[in-house]
Amino acid sequence: MTDDSQARIAQLVKENEVLLFMKGTPLFPQCGFSSKAISILDHLGVDYGTVDVLQDQGIRQGIKQFSDWPTIPQLYVKGEFVGGSDIMMEMYEAGELHTLFAKGAAA
Template sequence: MSDNPVFDRIQQELDDNPVVLFMKGTPMFPQCGFSAAVVGALTQMQVKFKGVNVLEDQEIREGIKAFSNWPTIPQFYVKGEFVGGCDIIKEMYESGELQKLLDSKGIAHAA
């Protein structure tokens, strides 16, 4: 446990869920184009993931940026490891790197 309760809550989400997307909105109703783009890629690949809506929690919204040292949302994590934001995930998806990463971490997905 850290001395930052927000970091502890973020870490708990990462510990409890193999694939997590900190996003604006929900997987069923993304509320920004960048979040929607990442959800679209994950949905195409049939990856099961937990969406954390930062719009519902200002502490998480600000805390996740400090936690990852990454200034923007969405933020995508696999097995507790920060992978990237929208542009990185889109590039990885298009190049096949995202599929390779998920395979290497043992995360089920459609080809």
């Protein structure tokens, strides 16, 4: 994994208030976890960007090191790593994601 991948990931996270690294696209998620993450964000009505890790091997491997998190999808809000789809679901069910986005994040 190159420093270039890390720099690209850092730039993407910085440029997008809400960013989901996922497998596939919002219209065609390529795994159930990515599909669940998209459903949660869509249900909350949040504006978000996505990065399809299947299109770039450097990003696919690099994001795991960038966040020190082994799985995809990965959600970032205002530059901070939030978690994967399971954490997103727990936060959604607890009302914590609503609160996170209500504090000014692209709601």
